[in-house]
Amino acid sequence: MLPEKYKAISDEQAILKIRHLKALLGKDVFILGHHYQRDEVIQFADATGDSLGLSQEAAKINSKYIVFCGVKFMAETADIVTADNQKVILPDLAAGCPMADMANEYQIQKAWDEIAQVVADISNVVPVTYVNSAATVKAFCGENGGLTCTSSNAGKVLDWAFNQGKQVFFFPDRYLGTNTAMRLGLKDKEIVLWNREEDFGGLSPEKIKTAKIITWDGYCPVHKRFESANLDLLREKYPDLRVIVHPEVPESLAIQADEIGSTSYIIKVVSEAPDGSIFAVGTEAHLVSRLAKEYPNKRILSLNVPTCMCATMERISPQNLLWILESLAEGKVENQIIVPKNIKEKALIAINSMFELS
Numbered sequence: 001m002l003p004e005k006y007k008a009i010s011d012e013q014a015i016l017k018i019r020h021l022k023a024l025l026g027k028d029v030f031i032l033g034h035h036y037q038r039d040e041v042i043q044f045a046d047a048t049g050d051s052l053g054l055s056q057e058a059a060k061i062n063s064k065y066i067v068f069c070g071v072k073f074m075a076e077t078a079d080i081v082t083a084d085n086q087k088v089i090l091p092d093l094a095a096g097c098p099m100a101d102m103a104n105e106y107q108i109q110k111a112w113d114e115i116a117q118v119v120a121d122i123s124n125v126v127p128v129t130y131v132n133s134a135a136t137v138k139a140f141c142g143e144n145g146g147l148t149c150t151s152s153n154a155g156k157v158l159d160w161a162f163n164q165g166k167q168v169f170f171f172p173d174r175y176l177g178t179n180t181a182m183r184l185g186l187k188d189k190e191i192v193l194w195n196r197e198e199d200f201g202g203l204s205p206e207k208i209k210t211a212k213i214i215t216w217d218g219y220c221p222v223h224k225r226f227e228s229a230n231l232d233l234l235r236e237k238y239p240d241l242r243v244i245v246h247p248e249v250p251e252s253l254a255i256q257a258d259e260i261g262s263t264s265y266i267i268k269v270v271s272e273a274p275d276g277s278i279f280a281v282g283t284e285a286h287l288v289s290r291l292a293k294e295y296p297n298k299r300i301l302s303l304n305v306p307t308c309m310c311a312t313m314e315r316i317s318p319q320n321l322l323w324i325l326e327s328l329a330e331g332k333v334e335n336q337i338i339v340p341k342n343i344k345e346k347a348l349i350a351i352n353s354m355f356e357l358s
């Protein structure tokens with residue numbers, strides 16, 4: 001927990017001190033920053049990215065300490081893909097992800113056992129977990145012939161499974177699973193939703209057997225709040241409007257968007273658009289306002305007003321970062337994220353299978 005003395009430090013003071021400490025610690029420390037981090041923090045990132053980009057980046061870093069300005073599952077992934085002598089640090093241990101918390105390994109195992117009772121051969125079902133999940137859930141996939149995916153490569157992963165005639169059990173995000181499956185041309189009846197509160201997901205044996213994808217009923221509370229209610233108004237006001245959304249938004253909105261893609265994809269589309277372009281963006285508020293500042297010659301609007309911010313990402317403050325760096329300068333490691341070895345090995349199988357595909 002952040003020591004009391006840091007709470008009295010202003011953002012401005014913290015920023016000055018972080019600048020000094022970063023220079024002092026040099027190459028020993030590498031700071032990774034997710035796109036949803038606030039500006040005061042992300043300015044210190046040595047690399048920025050989405051979940052896929054940051055896990056690929058983490059695997060290449062040689063620094064002794066990796067400070068992950070993101071949420072817990074990301075820091076766990078970094079610990080899994082880095083060497084044993086490297087230490088991964090999360091500046092606030094309370095920075096979790098509500099979506100990741102909607103599926104634990106016990107719930108997934110129970111559902112898996114129930115699916116196995118219904119289908120003819122469970123080895124024809126591929127468990128796929130979005131990287132926004134606990135290391136133990138990734139380990140479950142590694143142990144059962146499955147893999148991880150991100151919002152950037154979910155299409156490739158599902159395509160790979162369907163091309164082998166496999167069924168997919170997808171968790172924890174129902175919307176990423178559904179939106180991706182729909183974009184691959186699956187019909188409504190081929191996509192079923194597993195209700196984690198009910199035995200057999202509340203589904204009949206017939207539905208489980210005939211589904212091409214069974215999606216868990218988790219969701220991102222930030223992206224779920226985006227609605228299509230504003231769309232008509234915005235389109236009327238700006239006839240040239242391009243609507244671009246993250247695949248964690250509900251499918252009722254996703255089908256009305258002009259484009260759908262990961263945060264990296266959204267950044268790419270906005271940055272490459274000609275001056276004068278107008279976008280309504282359906283993703284986290286910090287990223288949308290950063291894009292608006294970076295591209296003043298384009299009009300970047302949030303699809304929702306008020307905007308939707310990720311409160312757990314917001315927990316990483318300049319004061320937290322300062323505490324971590326000051327501790328390192330004093331030879332102390334605070335908030336290290338350690339994934340147990342047996343979980344690490346199994347989770348790595350699932351992560352490496354994803355890397356091979358993407």
Ligand code: SF4
Binds near residue numbers: 096098132220284310
């Ligand atoms: S934006 Fe959503 S999925 Fe991402 S960390 Fe926040 S709650 Fe989790």
